[in-house]
Amino acid sequence: MAEEDKIVFANGKGEFWTDERCYITELHNCDASPEASLAVARVEVGVTTQLHSLTGVIERYIVRQGEGNLEIDGVKQRLQVGDQAVIPAGAAQRIENTGAVDLEFYCLCTPRFFPESYVNLEQ
Template identity: 90%
Template sequence: MTEDRQAIVFANGSGEFWTEERCHITELHNCDASPEASLALARVEVGITTQLHSLTGVIERYIVRQGEGILEIDGVKQKLRVGDQAVIPADAAQRIENTGLVDLEFYCLCTPRFFPEAYVNLER
């Protein structure tokens, strides 16, 4: 691999943060060096349903690591539990409800990478 193709991304130490989407996010990988994808860990508290939203031009994949919930994509609901995966098409209306007894945690893999301008609040 040539030097101009190498990229090391050092931890930024930003940690978990709260979003208006009604969930906590920890960005694990989202940088200019890798525009083709981003990876985050989402945490939804017990009894909470995230904001109905879409991501313009971004395909999102969920991989559940803890808890259980009901994912809604364009009005279709599907129960998810640990190990389940979902592919959410770009521009699809989506939200997830934590129906379990513990916080729902899932990885969010976005292609191309997530950027705040892609987020569309569909509850307004």
């Protein structure tokens, strides 16, 4: 690995809104690390994210604030702070914030997330 590929500087992008009905802050998603990406998702109170799947990408959620119901391939499971979920590649998924505060969770994707891997299942 070249010396210039060992450090990844902040992209300055910050939190942004997605059509998935949540906010995303990308913490790590770069060419220097194609094997994984890491983001924080924030879902507002009462919101359910868009039903979707990720082609060829396994996603892991790690809840850091709030609570909600995660649906994977039609099966719902309640999640709260500290809980983790592994979402298989291609699985239909969405999460509903059922709490009184914004639901925040880490999204660890392997391999790294690309917008082209996202499939909207509500169309």
